Every structure is written in C-alpha cells, then in structure tokens.
Amino acid sequence: MRKTATALLAAVSAGALALTGCAPAQPASDGPTTITFWHGYTEADGDVLEQIVDDFNASQEEVVVETEVKTWDVIDDTLLPALSAEEGPEIVAMPAERMPVYADKGAFVDLGELYADDENVAEIVPAAIDMVTADGTQFGVPTGFVPLSVFYNRTLFDAAGITEFPATWDEWVTVATQLTVDENGDGTPEQYGLALPDHATVANGLWPSLFYGGGGDLVADGEAVIDSPENVATLEYWSSAVATSKISPTGLDGIGADELFSSGKAAMHVGGPWMASISEASGIDYGIAAIPAGPAAQAASAIGVGMGITAQADDAQVEGAEAFFSYFFSEEVATEWSLGSGWPPLRGDIPASAVESNPVVASLTEIAETGRPLLPGVTASVDVLSAMDTATQKALAGDDPGTLLADAQAEIEAALAD
Numbered sequence: 083m084r085k086t087a088t089a090l091l092a093a094v095s096a097g098a099l100a101l102t103g104c105a106p107a108q109p110a111s112d113g114p115t116t117i118t119f120w121h122g123y124t125e126a127d128g129d130v131l132e133q134i135v136d137d138f139n140a141s142q143e144e145v146v147v148e149t150e151v152k153t154w155d156v157i158d159d160t161l162l163p164a165l166s167a168e169e170g171p172e173i174v175a176m177p178a179e180r181m182p183v184y185a186d187k188g189a190f191v192d193l194g195e196l197y198a199d200d201e202n203v204a205e206i207v208p209a210a211i212d213m214v215t216a217d218g219t220q221f222g223v224p225t226g227f228v229p230l231s232v233f234y235n236r237t238l239f240d241a242a243g244i245t246e247f248p249a250t251w252d253e254w255v256t257v258a259t260q261l262t263v264d265e266n267g268d269g270t271p272e273q274y275g276l277a278l279p280d281h282a283t284v285a286n287g288l289w290p291s292l293f294y295g296g297g298g299d300l301v302a303d304g305e306a307v308i309d310s311p312e313n314v315a316t317l318e319y320w321s322s323a324v325a326t327s328k329i330s331p332t333g334l335d336g337i338g339a340d341e342l343f344s345s346g347k348a349a350m351h352v353g354g355p356w357m358a359s360i361s362e363a364s365g366i367d368y369g370i371a372a373i374p375a376g377p378a379a380q381a382a383s384a385i386g387v388g389m390g391i392t393a394q395a396d397d398a399q400v401e402g403a404e405a406f407f408s409y410f411f412s413e414e415v416a417t418e419w420s421l422g423s424g425w426p427p428l429r430g431d432i433p434a435s436a437v438e439s440n441p442v443v444a445s446l447t448e449i450a451e452t453g454r455p456l457l458p459g460v461t462a463s464v465d466v467l468s469a470m471d472t473a474t475q476k477a478l479a480g481d482d483p484g485t486l487l488a489d490a491q492a493e494i495e496a497a498l499a500d
Contacts, residue, residue, distance in 0.1 A: 130422025229453030295376020384453030
C-alpha cells in the first residue's frame with residue numbers, strides 16, 4: 083500500500099484554503115473504487131483516451147475511472163482550490179513543465195515504488211520521466227513527450243522551387259527569406275517565411291530550443307545561466323533575421339503563429355503533434371522536419387504532458403490509479419495511445435515499425451532524439467519562462483539582447499532562491 087504525499091499544500095494563495103491532513107479514507111463500500119480523472123485532451127487524442135479509460139473500466143471490476151474534460155487553463159486555475167476543498171480529482175493531467183510547481187506544494191503522491199515495481203511503467207523512456215521528477219522524486223507519469231518540430235507548407239515550398247528542407251540556421255534563414263513575399267512593396271509581407279513567435283510560444287519551448295542550438299541554456303544544475311555569451315549571440319542572430327529580412331512578424335504569440343501558418347500566410351511554423359490536425363483542417367499540405375541545427379547543436383525543447391495522483395486520493399484510490407497507469411503503459415495500450423494521439427511512443431521498447439501506419443507519429447519518432455526536457459524539476463519554471471518571454475519579446479522589438487538577458491538572469495536567480 084502506497085503512501086500519499088508527505089507534504090501538503092502550503093497555501094492556495096494568501097488567506098486561502100489549504101489541505102490540512104492526510105487524505106480521507108473512502109467510506110467502506112461493496113462497490114468498486116471510484117476515481118475522478120481531470121484532463122484537457124479534446125481533439126482526436128481525447129477520443130482515444132476516453133476509449134482507453136472505457137476499456138480499462140471494462141477490464142476489471144475493482145476500479146472505475148470517471149473522466150472530466152476541462153481546458154488546460156481551467157485545470158491550472160482550479161486544481162489547488164479544489165484539492166483544498168477535497169473536491170478535486172484523484173488523477174489529473176497537465177502540461178509537464180507545470181507539474182513541479184504543484185509537486186513542490188505537495189499536491190502529488192510519490193510514485194517511486196510504482197516505477198520500481200511495475201514492469202510496464204519501468205519501460206517509459208528516461209527523458210520523459212525527467213519531466214515528471216523533482217528533487218529526485220517521481221510524482222507523475224508522462225502521457226506525452228515530443229520535441230518541437232517544424233511544420234512546413236509543401237505547396238509554398240514547391241512554388242518557390244525549394245526541394246530540400248534546411249539543415250542549419252543559416253540555411254533556415256535563407257529559405258525563410260526566399261519564402262517571404264511582399265507583393266505590393268509596402269514593407270509588410272503578405273506571406274512570411276517563418277512564424278517565429280517572440281513570446282507565449284507553444285509550451286514556451288521555442289526559445290529554449292534556439293538557445294540550446296546556440297550552445298546555451300536557461301537553468302543548469304539549479305543555477306540561472308540565461309545570461310551567457312551563447313544566448314546573447316542567439317538572440318542577436320534571430321532578432322537581426324527578423325529585423326532585416328522580415329521573415330516573421332514581431333509581437334507574435336503562439337496562438338497567432340498557429341493562425342498565421344494555418345491560414346497559409348506563413349510557410350514554416352514550430353509546433354507539436356496538434357499542428358497536424360490543425361493543418362489538415364485548414365487544407366495545408368504539410369511536412370514535418372526537425373528544427374535545423376544551430377552553431378553548437380541540433381536540439382529541440384521537448385514538451386510533454388503528465389498525469390499524477392493527487393494527495394486527495396485515499397489508499398484504495400491510489401492503488402486503483404496506479405493500476406490504471408500500469409494498464410495505460412502496457413505495450414498494446416501504449417501503442418494504441420501513440421497511434422491515436424499522434425505523440426511518439428512513451429515506451430522505449432516500442433519499435434518505430436509499430437507506429438509507422440501514422441505518418442505524423444513516424445516523423446516525430448524519427449526526430450525524437452533531438453528532444454531535451456524543458457526545465458525538468460525546476461519548481462520555479464513559470465517564473466523562469468516568464469523572464470525569458472520578456473527578454474525575447476523586447477529583443478525582437480529592438481531592445482539590446484545583452485541588457486535584456488542580464489535582467490532576465492536577475493529575475494530567474496530571485497525566483498530560484500525564493
């Protein structure tokens with residue numbers, strides 16, 4: 083029997099409710115243990131997840147998982163108050179970079195014994211586990227882990243006579259410049275070569291990807307390292323490319339970048355598996371490629387989603403939730419989830435041939451090795467990414483990258499020390 087979280091929520095906010103003790107015991111019952119599961123999967127991935135839950139419920143009589151679909155933002159905003167009122171879920175899925183924040187508040191059960199004992203969970207790829215680990219404690223299991231990749235418009239590439247996808251940053255900028263079209267010469271392109279958001283990017287993973295490619299990082303070994311010569315050079319390089327070649331509009335956020343690409347007004351866009359369904363719905367003939375190599379490395383921030391067992395769960399619910407996790411990561415179900423959701427397999431022993439029937443999964447699986455977990459175990463991840471966002475947005479607006487990164491360094495140091 084597993085222990086619930088040892089640390090409970092310190093506070094939801096000043097003066098707000100807090101969890102105050104061990105999880106309540108579920109009243110004795112002759113019926114199955116009921117588990118509430120919050121998640122934000124709403125596209126094709128939501129359909130396949132619901133089917134997996136239904137199949138799990140039908141596979142045994144001891145546990146019933148009941149899903150509640152909410153947007154990811156609603157989950158983020160309401161989870162702590164709900165747990166404090168003992169009205170939250172026993173299982174919750176959320177963007178993986180957010181999980182350390184909640185783990186630090188004692189919201190999740192320690193899953194170390196599950197990782198040690200369960201043969202299915204033990205097959206999860208280590209890098210994905212890093213996303214749901216903080217201070218050496220595994221407090222969740224991943225439901226998705228994928229490096230950001232470039233989606234490109236084949237029709238626009240063909241029209242420009244471009245037959246090969248760029249392999250380096252310099253080639254990338256050259257191709258983006260070729261694909262930027264200012265038809266009326268008014269200085270504002272009607273078609274951009276690249277949708278390069280400068281803030282609020284997809285899972286905030288774009289700029290870390292570029293910093294990795296330039297040889298830099300945001301946080302290393304628990305220390306802020308954003309103010310480095312490598313990162314200054316990276317920010318100067320991309321600010322200059324946007325300013326001089328107008329390959330992307332400035333002031334663009336992640337949602338705006340999605341819309342620019344799906345409307346056919348941008349030839350390339352950095353995103354995740356969901357861009358496949360968005361492209362198809364928009365009639366875009368798309369290809370998928372790895373983010374081109376920077377001067378130091380070819381790397382991409384890997385984004386992920388994880389699910390954890392909350393401190394609200396009693397012992398029976400913890401055991402039931404772990405049984406569901408084991409079922410979810412069985413080879414057959416893990417393959418079903420990958421094919422249906424569009425995310426590469428989470429088990430390291432599932433061969434590429436098992437998912438080749440889904441071309442999106444096959445393409446993303448080919449570039450999986452470029453992925454690096456985004457701020458694994460950093461409980462101040464929100465503050466770190468916010469400081470980075472400010473620097474990148476102001477840099478592309480024309481401010482000095484060196485000064486901006488020095489300011490970001492101070493903000494991140496303060497956040498890490500808090």
